[in-house]
Amino acid sequence: MIKVGLIGAGKMGISHLTILGAHPDVEVVGVCETSKLVLSALEKYSSFSCYTDYQLMLEEEKPDAVFVATPTKFHFDLVKELLARNIHVFVEKPFCLSSEQGLELASLASKKNVVNQVGYHNKFIGTFKEVKKLVENGAIGEINHFLGEAYGPVVTKKKEGTWRSNPTEGGGCLMDYASHVIDLINDILSPVTACKGSILKSVYSKKVEDAVYAILELSNKTTGVLSVNWSDETYRKMSTSITINGNKGKIISDANELKVYFKENQCPTGYSKGWNVKYVTDLTEPVNFYLRGEEYSAQVDYFIKAVKGTVPNNVNNFQSAWLTDRAISIIRNQN
Amino acid sequence: MDRILYGDNQFFAVNHISDAKSMAQSIKFKTDEAIINTIDAARASGLNTFMCTTHDRIANICDIIRANPGKYENFKIYPCMPYAHKYANAVTELGIQGTIKQYVPGNFFGTLFKGGMAFVSKDFLKIMELLIDAEMKMFKGINTPVIFLQNVITDLLLGLGMVEVLKGFYDYIKNKYDAEPGFITMNMPRLLTMLETAGITNPIICFSMNKLNFRMSGGKGLYEETLKIRKFRAIAMQVLGGGAIPPKEALEYVCKFPNIEAILFGASSKANIENTVATIHHFDSQKVSF
Ligand SMILES: NC(=O)c1ccc[n+]([C@@H]2O[C@H](COP(=O)([O-])OP(=O)(O)OC[C@H]3O[C@@H](n4cnc5c(N)ncnc54)[C@H](O)[C@@H]3O)[C@@H](O)[C@H]2O)c1
Numbered sequence: 214m215i216k217v218g219l220i221g222a223g224k225m226g227i228s229h230l231t232i233l234g235a236h237p238d239v240e241v242v243g244v245c246e247t248s249k250l251v252l253s254a255l256e257k258y259s260s261f262s263c264y265t266d267y268q269l270m271l272e273e274e275k276p277d278a279v280f281v282a283t284p285t286k287f288h289f290d291l292v293k294e295l296l297a298r299n300i301h302v303f304v305e306k307p308f309c310l311s312s313e314q315g316l317e318l319a320s321l322a323s324k325k326n327v328v329n330q331v332g333y334h335n336k337f338i339g340t341f342k343e344v345k346k347l348v349e350n351g352a353i354g355e356i357n358h359f360l361g362e363a364y365g366p367v368v369t370k371k372k373e374g375t376w377r378s379n380p381t382e383g384g385g386c387l388m389d390y391a392s393h394v395i396d397l398i399n400d401i402l403s404p405v406t407a408c409k410g411s412i413l414k415s416v417y418s419k420k421v422e423d424a425v426y427a428i429l430e431l432s433n434k435t436t437g438v439l440s441v442n443w444s445d446e447t448y449r450k451m452s453t454s455i456t457i458n459g460n461k462g463k464i465i466s467d468a469n470e471l472k473v474y475f476k477e478n479q480c481p482t483g484y485s486k487g488w489n490v491k492y493v494t495d496l497t498e499p500v501n502f503y504l505r506g507e508e509y510s511a512q513v514d515y516f517i518k519a520v521k522g523t524v525p526n527n528v529n530n531f532q533s534a535w536l537t538d539r540a541i542s543i544i545r546n547q548n
Numbered sequence: 549m550d551r552i553l554y555g556d557n558q559f560f561a562v563n564h565i566s567d568a569k570s571m572a573q574s575i576k577f578k579t580d581e582a583i584i585n586t587i588d589a590a591r592a593s594g595l596n597t598f599m600c601t602t603h604d605r606i607a608n609i610c611d612i613i614r615a616n617p618g619k620y621e622n623f624k625i626y627p628c629m630p631y632a633h634k635y636a637n638a639v640t641e642l643g644i645q646g647t648i649k650q651y652v653p654g655n656f657f658g659t660l661f662k663g664g665m666a667f668v669s670k671d672f673l674k675i676m677e678l679l680i681d682a683e684m685k686m687f688k689g690i691n692t693p694v695i696f697l698q699n700v701i702t703d704l705l706l707g708l709g710m711v712e713v714l715k716g717f718y719d720y721i722k723n724k725y726d727a728e729p730g731f732i733t734m735n736m737p738r739l740l741t742m743l744e745t746a747g748i749t750n751p752i753i754c755f756s757m758n759k760l761n762f763r764m765s766g767g768k769g770l771y772e773e774t775l776k777i778r779k780f781r782a783i784a785m786q787v788l789g790g791g792a793i794p795p796k797e798a799l800e801y802v803c804k805f806p807n808i809e810a811i812l813f814g815a816s817s818k819a820n821i822e823n824t825v826a827t828i829h830h831f832d833s834q835k836v837s838f
Contacts, residue, residue, distance in 0.1 A: 224639045231707030235738070250645050254672050258710040367640055377640065447574075449560070450633055452567055470566045492566075494762050494792040503734035503765045504703050 214240040215520050218276035220267045220291060221283035222246040222255065225305050225332070228504060229280050230261070232513045235502035239517060242274040267291070277301060278328070278520050284376045285383025289314045296321050301328040303516045307392040308534035310383055312542045315535035328519045328526045330512070331534035333396045335453060337508035337515070339496030340471040344455065344464055345401045347473065352481050354461030359402060359437030361394040365451035367443035371417045378418055385421030387413060387541055391441040393453055395544075396537040398439070401455065403431035405540035408547035416444040427544050439544075469493050549597075549694070549752075552828055553626065553783065554590045554821075555814035556600035559583050566791075573816060580608045589818040591623070593825045599626040599754075599812055601698070604634075607686035614689050628696040628732060629683040652678050673716040680720060694752060695721045696730040706739050715746040728752055730783070735765045737774045750779050754812060757784035759793055759801045775807045785812040796827055803831035 217239050219230050226246070233239050245267040246252045256263045264270040271279075278301035281291050289309045295302045296318065308331050309315040322329040335341050347353060367377075367390065376382040377389060399405060411427035424442040431437075443451075454467035462475040471491045478486045500510035518524040559577045562570065577583050587598060587609070600606050606627075613620045638647040652675055684695070697717050705713050714731070721729035730752035733739045743751045756763035757771060763786055764771050775782060784802045788795060802811055811828060815821045 223644065224636075227704070227708075231704050233707075234709055235707040235735070248645065250648075255708075257672065258712050259708045261708075366637060372641070447571075449562070449570070450636075454567075467567050470568070492790065492792050494760060494790050497762075499761055499765065499767065501765055502703075502707060502738070503763055504707060505700055 214238060215517055216240050216242045216274065216277045217517075218243040218245065218267075218270055218274055218279045220245045220270075220279060220281050221287075221305075222251050223248075223282060223284075226280070226282035227251075228509060229282055229303075229513060231504050232502060232510050233280070234259075234261075236513065236517060237501065238521065242276050243270040245270045268294075271295075271298060271300070278303065278516070281305065282332075285388065286310055286376070286381070289318065292318050293321065296325050296327060296329075299325055299327055301516075301520045303330045303332070303513075305332040306396070306534065306537075307383060307388050307541065308531065308538050310381075310388075312535065312539040315531070315538040319531035319535045322531045328516065329531040330516045330519065330526070331529045331531065332512065333393060333529050333534065333537070334506070334508040334512050335393055335397050335468070336400060336528055337511040338468050339493045339498070339507075340466045340468060340491070341397060341401070341455070343471055343491065343496050344457070344466045347464060347481065348401055348457065348459075350481065352462065352484075353457065353459030353464060353473070353475075356402065356435050356457055356459050358458040359398060359435065360456040361398045361437065361439050361441075362455070363390055363394045363441045363443075363451060363453040364445040365390070365443050365448045366446040367451075368417050368423050369444055369446045371419075378421055380421050385413075385418075386423050386441060386443045387425045387545060390443045390451070391425045391439065391544075392537055392541060393451075394439060394441055394455070395540045396534070397453070397455055398429070398431070398437070399536050399540065400533065402435055402437075402457070403433040404536045405429050405543060406432045408544045409436070411544050411547050413545070416442070425544065427547075429540075429544075471496070549781070549783075549810050550595070550624075551810055551832070552595055552825060553597045553599045553810050553812040554587070554595045555785070555812050556598065556603070556606070558814045558816040559586075560601065560603055560605070576816060580605065580612065583609055584612050586816060586818075586821075590821050592818075593822050595821070595825065596622055597624045597626060599628060599696070601631045602627055602629045602683040602686065603631045610686050610690055624691045624693055625687060626694045626696060626730070627684065627687055627692055628698050629680065630698060630701065632698055632700045648675065651682065673713070673720075676713065676716060677720050677724075680717070680724075684725065692725065692727055694728045694730045695725060696732050696752075696754065699732040699734055702731045702733045702739065703735055706733070706735060706742055709742075711742055711746045714743065715748065718743075718746075718748055718751075730754060732785070734763045737766050737770050737778075740774065740778060740780055750781060752781040752783065754783035754785055756786040757782075757802055757805075757808065758787050758789040758798060760789035762786060762789040762792070772805070775805050782808045783810045783812055784808045787811060787813060795824060799824070799827045800831050803828060803835060806835070 233241050244261045245264040252263050281304040377384040407430040409428040413422035414424040416423035423444040427439040457464045465472045473489045475486050497507050500507045519526045718729040732754045736755035761768045787802045788798045
């Protein structure tokens, strides 16, 4: 049994806690949360040990691994302390508020040799995994353009919100929403290294951007476009997609459906010339416990396996999340 | 319970395998009239139970049903609560506390805070009851013999081990609404075990059941075994595996299990509704003759 603690039982934290609670190899040894409301519900109806002070939790429960799901501005300090104590860390995305902080933690984690993972769950979605495989195998040839998109209904009217509407706390569409798309581009294609132009637009929010449009260049000199808007109420929930044009074909994928076009007969097994459509149902590995998408269970399971040493710590590690933090700052600074 | 239950995903752009289809559905079902016409087509095929989320637009459908009592005399609705995206989006925007403030009716929350935290924690079940009442308001005067807890909430409580809250839902639905409580889940065998520990026997559980092993946590084998040896009232959903399995093959598979009491499906065209109904009847009649 891996002894796991949680810091921050908000929306994401409770989701992780539910999945951890049902995981056969996990013993949840403690939950730390500063909101009395949530904590008292957990105290009354669950059997988890509850804390308001995470240091006390670490001292008393001695977890092997800790999930950090506090608002982003607390990630750096918390993770740094966990690493100092040689505890394996899963932290929510975005990783840190600045690229410098992310780099510091990434190098500290590799020095400490503890398992480190960040919650970019899209990498565990069957369609996107298949896209990565196709691109890496050169199936669509040389890439000449990409388009990364995400739309959803987070802020659909003028209103003062939570920490998400505060630019210094990790709020805003770029950090919160666009980070998912940037992370996918980084992973599937190559890390973003330059921004040729960007628009950070407020639609309803006063202090932060609600949309991000940018022209990006990657380390391998591929160029493309980022288009993200969290104030689009024509979407029922967040919808993320990526389009990639190559000289041998084209890929259009979202979390549900993968469409691939091949110009020639020469293509990977399972595909043929012209359009091919695959559904996530064909590409998804079943999970042991399902809450809200296989990817959320799969990323937790992967982390636990990495702690047990049965898989390499090479998906969503701090290093890759830092590259995403760096891209965020490149886009912001260009603006 | 009817053998076939008509679902509502198609009306609210819920498509598990295609965002493009979702958008097409949004366009097709823009008006309440388009929804009620399709429900009428389902009724014409012999379906008399509509299983639906407590989505805002269902309130309009309920108005139409209430306004035509003769036409909808034997019509039943199985509400499924809550409409999770409403709350999920609110939590993102307002936080957990802000969301409760927004959706718990009246000044209850204000009173709670004045009463202090000890009071709040004692009354979570009371908050849940108020939320249930708020969700049930739209169905006033409509026959709702089974009321479901949506899978996100069922499975959340399941993973957190909050068996008392599941039991609280069960008891409240029985006592206040004189209806059968039901649970939707993606983790059927595990849920059944937890409900049994709460002393709930023969519960109504609605779960994914398909040839593809899609959203059947624990695996198809365990599901088939559970159906064979354990006692509960089973409703199969997602029988088409999100649309990935050809309908005939998919329905043949679920019709094979004698312990599946009902099949939930959604379709947005008259032809697909009629075809599904006929196919289920076909396989059911084969079963009897064997
Ligand atoms: N992967 C995703 O798709 C996704 C989605 C939403 C949020 N997130 C990320 O998850 C993190 C949390 O977001 P959220 O939506 O859950 O926010 P939230 O506000 O719902 O939850 C944060 C929780 O942390 C608690 N908290 C704050 N400081 C604490 C401390 N020192 N000790 C213990 N608890 C503390 C708060 O009381 C709150 O309950 C953020 O980094 C966010 O970007 C990721």
